[in-house]
Amino acid sequence: MGSLARAYGKPLATLIALITVIWILALILVPLGAMVQQSLWWRDAKGSVSLTIDRLYNDIAVLELDQGNATDPAKKAAIEAQLAAKQAEVTELEAQEKNPPKTYGFANFTRMSSLHFYIFVRTIIYALMVTLLALVVCYPVAYVVALASGPRKAVILMVCLIVPYAINELLRVYAWLMILDYRGVINGILGWLGIVDLDNRGWIPFLENPSAVFLAMIYTYVLFMVFPMVNTLETLDRNQIEAARDLGASTVRIHRRVIIPHAKPGIAVGCIMTFMLSAGSYSVPSIMTRGQGGDWFSQLVYRQFYESNNWNMGSAYAVSLLVVCTIFILIMMRLFGVGLRDIAK
Amino acid sequence: MAPDDVEGRDMPGLGGEHGADGDPMRGKDVRLDKVSIRFGEATAVHPTDLSIHAGEFFSILGPSGCGKTTILRTISGFIHPTEGRVLIGGEDMAGKEPNERPTALIFQNLALFPLMSVAENVAFGLEARGIGKAERLKRAQELLELVALGGFGDKKPADLSGGQRQRVAIARALAVEPSVLLLDEPLSALDLKLRQHMRTELRAIQRRVGITFIYITHDQGEALAMSDRVAVMSRGRLEQVAEADMLYADPATPFVATFVGEQNVLRGRVATLAGGEAGVDTPVGRLQGRTSGTLSVGDEALVMVRPERIALAGTGENSFPARLVSRSLEGPSVNLDCAAADQQFMVTLPNGPAIRELPEELSLSFGRQDALVFPVGALANG
Numbered sequence: 001m002g003s004l005a006r007a008y009g010k011p012l013a014t015l016i017a018l019i020t021v022i023w024i025l026a027l028i029l030v031p032l033g034a035m036v037q038q039s040l041w042w043r044d045a046k047g048s049v050s051l052t053i054d055r056l057y058n059d060i061a062v063l064e065l066d067q068g069n070a071t072d073p074a075k076k077a078a079i080e081a082q083l084a085a086k087q088a089e090v091t092e093l094e095a096q097e098k099n100p101p102k103t104y105g106f107a108n109f110t111r112m113s114s115l116h117f118y119i120f121v122r123t124i125i126y127a128l129m130v131t132l133l134a135l136v137v138c139y140p141v142a143y144v145v146a147l148a149s150g151p152r153k154a155v156i157l158m159v160c161l162i163v164p165y166a167i168n169e170l171l172r173v174y175a176w177l178m179i180l181d182y183r184g185v186i187n188g189i190l191g192w193l194g195i196v197d198l199d200n201r202g203w204i205p206f207l208e209n210p211s212a213v214f215l216a217m218i219y220t221y222v223l224f225m226v227f228p229m230v231n232t233l234e235t236l237d238r239n240q241i242e243a244a245r246d247l248g249a250s251t252v253r254i255h256r257r258v259i260i261p262h263a264k265p266g267i268a269v270g271c272i273m274t275f276m277l278s279a280g281s282y283s284v285p286s287i288m289t290r291g292q293g294g295d296w297f298s299q300l301v302y303r304q305f306y307e308s309n310n311w312n313m314g315s316a317y318a319v320s321l322l323v324v325c326t327i328f329i330l331i332m333m334r335l336f337g338v339g340l341r342d343i344a345k
Numbered sequence: 346m347a348p349d350d351v352e353g354r355d356m357p358g359l360g361g362e363h364g365a366d367g368d369p370m371r372g373k374d375v376r377l378d379k380v381s382i383r384f385g386e387a388t389a390v391h392p393t394d395l396s397i398h399a400g401e402f403f404s405i406l407g408p409s410g411c412g413k414t415t416i417l418r419t420i421s422g423f424i425h426p427t428e429g430r431v432l433i434g435g436e437d438m439a440g441k442e443p444n445e446r447p448t449a450l451i452f453q454n455l456a457l458f459p460l461m462s463v464a465e466n467v468a469f470g471l472e473a474r475g476i477g478k479a480e481r482l483k484r485a486q487e488l489l490e491l492v493a494l495g496g497f498g499d500k501k502p503a504d505l506s507g508g509q510r511q512r513v514a515i516a517r518a519l520a521v522e523p524s525v526l527l528l529d530e531p532l533s534a535l536d537l538k539l540r541q542h543m544r545t546e547l548r549a550i551q552r553r554v555g556i557t558f559i560y561i562t563h564d565q566g567e568a569l570a571m572s573d574r575v576a577v578m579s580r581g582r583l584e585q586v587a588e589a590d591m592l593y594a595d596p597a598t599p600f601v602a603t604f605v606g607e608q609n610v611l612r613g614r615v616a617t618l619a620g621g622e623a624g625v626d627t628p629v630g631r632l633q634g635r636t637s638g639t640l641s642v643g644d645e646a647l648v649m650v651r652p653e654r655i656a657l658a659g660t661g662e663n664s665f666p667a668r669l670v671s672r673s674l675e676g677p678s679v680n681l682d683c684a685a686a687d688q689q690f691m692v693t694l695p696n697g698p699a700i701r702e703l704p705e706e707l708s709l710s711f712g713r714q715d716a717l718v719f720p721v722g723a724l725a726n727g
Contacts, residue, residue, distance in 0.1 A: 239456035242423060247470035247521055248444040257469070261460045 035322075039108050039315035043100035049093055056090045108316030116300055116317075123297035124324055126210060127279035134218045134274045135267065138225040142266075143259070145226070146233030165223050173287045176216040180206040180288075205292075213288045213296070217278050224277060225270040232266030233259070268336040275332075276325050297321060372400030372557040373434035373447060373524035375420055380429035382415050389415040391581045392429065397559060397574075399434075399524075402551050404560040404568035407578035408604070408725065413561045416578075417527050420559065421450040433525060444473075448525045449518035453533060455510055457502040463513050464489065464498030470521035488516040492550065508539045508546075515550060525557040532567060544570050565605050569593065577601045579723065597637075599647055602717060604725035608649040609690050615644045615718070623718040628686040629665040634716030647719045650711050652680070652693040657703075659710035667709045672700075683707060 005013040063083050070076045112120070145156050164172065179185040182203045191198040206212050236259060244254045260267070278284075285296035297317070304314030333339065375397040382390040390412040397403045405413040418424045420431055422443035431438040438446055449470075458466050464485045465472075471481035482498075489495055492512035502510055511531060518526055528547075532540045548571045551558045562568050568575045569589040576586040577600070584604075585597040596602035603610065613627035623636040625648050632648050640646055667685035679700050681692040690709060694700060 237454065237456060239452040239454055240458060242443070243450070243452060243456040243517075244458075244469065244473075246421060246423075246443045246448075246450045247473055247517070249469070249473035253473055257461075257472075258458055 035315050036319055038312055039319045040106070041102045041104045042108060042312045043102055049097045049100070053090060053093050053097060056086050056093070060086050060090070108312050109320065111313070112317070112320075119295055119300060120297050120317075120320065122294075123279060126214070126296065127275050130214050130217045130221075130278040131271050131275045133214060134221060134225045135271060137218060138222055138229060138270065139267075141222075142226050142229035142233055142263075146230045146236070147238065161223060161226060164219075169220055170283060170287070172220055173216050173284050176212075176219060177207070177287060180212050180215070182207075207288060207290065208292050210293055213285050213293065216288050217281060217284050220281075220284055221274045221277050224273040228269035228273070229263055229266040232263045236262045264336045265338045268332050268338050272329050272332055275328055279321060279325055279328075371524060372555055374399040375525055375557060375559065376432040376435075377416070377420075378430040378432060380416075380419060380426045380431060382412070382419060382424060383427045389581055390419075390426075393583055395576065395583060395586065397557060400555050400557055401573045402548065402558045402560065402571055404562060404572040404575045405578055406562055406565055406568040406575050406605070408563055411578040412581040413563075413578050414529055417450070417529055417559065417561050420525070421448050421527050422446045423450075447523055448527055449521055449523035450527045451514050451518050451529065451531045453529045453531060455514040455531065457510060457513060457517070459502055461501075462498065463494070463500050463502060463505070466502065466513055467498075467516045467520050469517065474521070484520065485516070488520055489513075491519070491553070492516045507535045508543055511535070511543055512546070515547075519554060523556060525559060526551075528558065528560045530562050532562075533564070540564075540567070547571060569605070577604060579604070579725075596717070599649070599719040599722040600725055602649050602719065607652050607691060607693075609652060609655070610724065611648040611688060612721075613646055613648060615640050615642050615646050618642055622713060625718055628688055629667075632663055632716060633713040634718040635714060636718040640718065640720055645721045647721055647724075649717045649719065650715055652691040653678075654715035655690070655692045655709050655711050657692070657694070657707055657709065659708065661710075663713060663716065664708055664710035667707050669703055669705050669707055672703070681707075683709065685709065 004016060007013075008016065060083060063079055063086065067076060067079045067083065070079060141160070145153060145161070148156055167175075177184070181187070182201075182205065183198060184206075186206065187196060187198060187203040190196045190204065196202050196204060240258055240262075241254055244258050249257065280298055281296070282298040282302055285293075286299055286302075289295075298321075301314050301317045301321070304310050304317055308314075375395075377393055377395040379392045379394060380390065381388065381392040393416070395416075405416060407413045415424060419426050420433070420438075422438065422441055422445070425439075433447055443450070458469065461469070464482055467485035467488050468481040471484055476484075486495070486498060489498055492515055494509060494512055494516070497505065497509065497513075502513060505513065514531065515526075532543050532547075535543060544567055547558075547560075551571075560568070560571065569592070572589055574586060574588050575592050577584045577592065579600045585592060585601045587595070587597075592601065592605050596605060599610075602608055611625075611627040611629065611632065613625035613632070615623050616626045616631060617624035618636075618640060621635060621637070622633055623640055623646065624631050624633050625646050627648060634648055634650075636646075665685050667683040667690055670682045670684050670689075672679055672681045674696070675693075677696055678693050679696050681690075681694065681703075683690040683692055692709065
């Protein structure tokens, strides 16, 4: 702060500090804090209060009808008493529904059903597989792009990487859906060749296999793997490759001993990005599987929020995913021996 | 190996003399046979014949862009000649990749592997040849001792000074036991003092290992100080190949004359020609000098005299009056900036008491053996 004030003057330094504080609050602390806080409490629902209230309202409506039809004053009085009692009960229950007692604890985390936990673990494994596959696919691409130069490089970058990404992510996923669908491009070609019989539903069900999701995901997130690697590979002195070759190293050895060690920070960043995006991806699995290939964990989180209306549980699920992703980052950094500073480069 | 059919010009003994004691390293001769290199439309190297002797310290000297690095990379195998052949030790290198050639290249920026230790760097070539870890580290240690870096094996290249990194690069290249070491201006990144020290060092290492060194530089001081022979290149052509002394004393072309050392250049027209000498009419009068051939009377010509060959006294032949414009002290010598007939003259004299009291009007003169007469041609400084 002191050096900032010296460099920019007091008013500007204050402004910069203020913006930083707002940034940290708005982008990190507040949303994260809200999520964690939400995940740490729940309301005890004694029976199903809402259902009881609904029933009471039904009863009240019937009683009101009876009351209108009743001619006997004694009976009418009895109905009125019943009505009053029911009204009182509704009022009490509604108060309870509006403001049920909160209970704090870790129950949201421990309450996860075994099926949900299985999906959670499977999602992590799938995301790891996507990351690994993306790495295998992207390393050669990044290498070629990074070592190409001049107009050739611009062409490769534009045609192969930038143009596909000018299209909306959803549309890209839908494109793969069209390719892999029962009557999609591939099955269509196979049918035309007479290999599959489309008329009798003899198509190959690509979309029911998790690899369809993998494919779409790798396609969707390729850029996040390629660019960090290109960035680090670009800084590699090409003379080092030539020197290694001159000293007799094979291509494999050059990559293993010279290029990959240099690209490590980029590989780590690419893996972290791809893993986090695929572990948290909602649209790709939900579009690609259409409920036929098994849920990913992100879909469960979505359901907790918007179908079960249980935000506390949803938050707990989301926080679990966040924790695993954070652990993954730390493992990657450890594994690749890169510090935060290398990644920032 | 094909029999060496180059006329008996190689120098037997040089390799054996210095690379003795059963050292497996032996220099090989390198021959370019009508090599030309084109990149698309651009010609980097015009058809060139060059013969470099086994065990020789050979420099290729030229301004940047003259094609010297292209020649080096052609010898090392990173570039394939458009036409012609490269022969190393009599063997045709056509189709051989850099790692299949008995050469090792030292890059201008050294290209040490920054993430490996110094010892790993030096051992890398042996690692690539599948030599076991203990064996290759032992060999690396020996090589590091050869370049006086015995205790630095565990350091990273970044922890070393410029000169030390230089020597690591040499050790790394020597590890693969090349017959020819190719050096691409490796000293250019060092400061002046270190550069001068490394010249001696490089020369000493070359003598110790006895292999052929081919050294690329744009610095004439480096080339003259270290080399057995020097080739001067300009615009993709070899201008002259000669021993360092000869290059300075007997330049073959106007380019070499002006690129190596300083020259006073006068334009004129040839008036007389006799017995290898020419008289040229210049703005300061008729000047006599040596010439080697192709001129005839009436041609335009260039007369060149080195600044240290001009004397202040004397009359008669090759003498003319001049005005002293300024002088600058170099220490052991003094440079006088003189003018005669709108022509600038640089005169270098040994420093001494007489220099301090020079009159403004001088008489400059030089012997006819000290002046060279060339046909008009390209000069090094435009």
